[in-house]
Amino acid sequence: MNWIKKNVDIFLWGGGILFGVxxxxxxxxxxxxxxxxxxxxxLVVINCCYCVWLGSYLYHHAARWWTLFVFPILFLAAAxxxxxxxxxxxxxxYLAITYLSCSTRKQD
Numbered sequence: 854m855n856w857i858k859k860n861v862d863i864f865l866w867g868g869g870i871l872f873g874v875x876x877x878x879x880x881x882x883x884x885x886x887x888x889x890x891x892x893x894x895x896l897v898v899i900n901c902c903y904c905v906w907l908g909s910y911l912y913h914h915a916a917r918w919w920t921l922f923v924f925p926i927l928f929l930a931a932a933x934x935x936x937x938x939x940x941x942x943x944x945x946x947y948l949a950i951t952y953l954s955c956s957t958r959k960q961d
Contacts, residue, residue: 864910865923872903873927878935888937896943900928904947908954921951 880886880895904924911920929944 862914862916862920865907865916865920868903868907869924869927872900873924874931876900877928877940878931881936892940896940900943900947901950904950905954908951908956909958911951912955912958921948921955924951 876899877895881891884891886894907924908921910916925944925948928947929941932940932944
């Protein structure tokens with residue numbers, strides 16, 4: 854059990870699964886959103902806010918460089934399976950936002 858506490862970051866992986874897979878897929882399937890509302894609120898507002906928080910979190914916890922890729926890769930996998938093809942590009946945007954959020958903290 855100590856190995857899990859030391860090597861697995863619950864906030865990183867849990868948040869990646871929640872915001873990268875569950876929130877977009879569940880919002881697409883079950884909420885009465887139009888496609889434009891779904892893209893606007895879930896993919897742009899909610900996930901971009903999560904990316905900003907994630908970049909700050911990764912900086913404050915001195916995470917390794919590869920942890921920046923966890924959320925975008927999980928989102929890309931979910932987008933490939935369940936979402937329209939135009940959502941693939943959001944993975945690159947999420948990576949960029951997370952990286953910028955993390956790197957701007959280093960300059961402060």
